[in-house]
Amino acid sequence: MRAEGVRMKVADIERELDHARNQGPVRDIAIPPCPELLVALRKEVDKADPDPSEIARIASSDVAMAASLLRTVNSPLYARARAADTVAQAVSMLGVGPTVGILTSFLTRNAIRSNSPLLEHFWETSTRRALAMGFIARQLYGVDADVAHTCGLFCHVGIPIMMQGVKGYAGTLAEALARQDRSFTETENAAHKTDHAVVGAIVAKTWCLPPIIVAAVRLHHDFTALTDTRFPEEARTLVAMGLVAESLVARHEGVEVQREWEQHGDACLAHIRVSAGEVDAWVDALHPVFESVAVA
Known part of the structure; x- marks a missing residue:
């Protein structure tokens, strides 16, 4: 019965993405x-x-x-x-x-090109996030490092696509990066009735990536999923790993502590059974890895 519930929950995501693509606010956005x-x-x-x-x-x-x-x-x-x-x-x-x-x-x-000055270092950060997720996967039991790497790469691909295809999104992005009173996706939805998690999941689905990656990309800002057992455990683990990876990259790049990390970091660490001390050690371990990233 539980397995059936998991299948239905993933199927719900698939239906949501199909509706957004065919009838919802994403229908006019060009997906490469x-x-x-x-x-x-x-x-x-x-x-x-x-x-x-x-x-x-x-x-x-x-x-x-x-x-x-x-x-x-x-x-x-x-x-x-x-x-x-x-x-x-x-x-x-x-x-x-x-x-x-x-x-x-x-x-x-x-x-997927990112030509806006706001996205100048987009792929460097995305590559670091992917590397961090692959690294974290190798520290855990039963998590596929290649799946984690790909998930980290695709988490934010919806951002450059919305930048290209949604009028006024540059202003929304600047606002979302600056606001502390609501989440990034809440700011996107307030302005455009969709967000980069939905658009990124549509890209992953359109590109025939594994369904678990599609689900994790869709959910990567929805931390209620961590305790929702209707979602596959692998997807929930990827969501938790994603925020930890985001924090590791932010620390390396000198970005201030993110609102999501302050609110949900402890829950994500608990979900993957990792301590703050271990994360501190990962910062040092990943430093040369992050420094090696140079996207041409």
């Missing part, structure tokens, strides 16, 4: 199609035994993407004893999961 190379990557990754040589072939089919993969694998982030000279070597060194994460990041940021 999933890049063809990402479709090919997802098709290979979804196989029972993904072929590293096929991943390498896909990565090599775009010169800029191949260069980005080699630059990343040879960066201080991975601290390899020897450099990778070819894409095939990079895939062999990293493994399929981390390689797909890097390629997904490249393809996503090239498909």
Whole structure:
């Protein structure tokens, strides 16, 4: 009975997103199609035994993407004893999961542009959030690090899409970043009757990402979900991890303590059974990882 309830709750999210896309306020927002190379990557990754040589072939089919993969694998982030000279070597060194994460990041940021000065460092922050979520997943039991990484990358993709497609959103974004009396999504909904969590989840769904990522992106500002057992435990864990990752990135970037962290940080830490002291240690562990991020 409980499993049926979980399925229904996820199905409710799917129906909400379909309604928003087809009849609601999101219907006029242009959602970029999933890049063809990402479709090919997802098709290979979804196989029972993904072929590293096929991943390498896909990565090599775009010169800029191949260069980005080699630059990343040879960066201080991975601290390899020897450099990778070819894409095939990079895939062999990293493994399929981390390689797909890097390629997904490249393809996503090239498909979704963020040209506003307000979003100058958007992809650097998104990449750090994704890396932080992958790191946190590896510290926990039973959490897929590749799923967590992708979730972290997609949490805020709705923001540049709304910037491009919603009149007046630049002003809303500036207001949402400044206000302390209500949440980011409350400010968005007050102005536009939708928010970046909905839009980002629609992107994830349109791009055929796993349903658990779609659900987590939709819920990543809804912390009532932490105690709602109708949602899958994995989605609720991703929501909790997301706020912890957001806090880690903010601390690195020198951003002041966020309202959501003050209100819900303890609940998120409790949900993933992590102490504040452990998070302090993660700040130090992630410093070189965050410093290595440079999005071209």
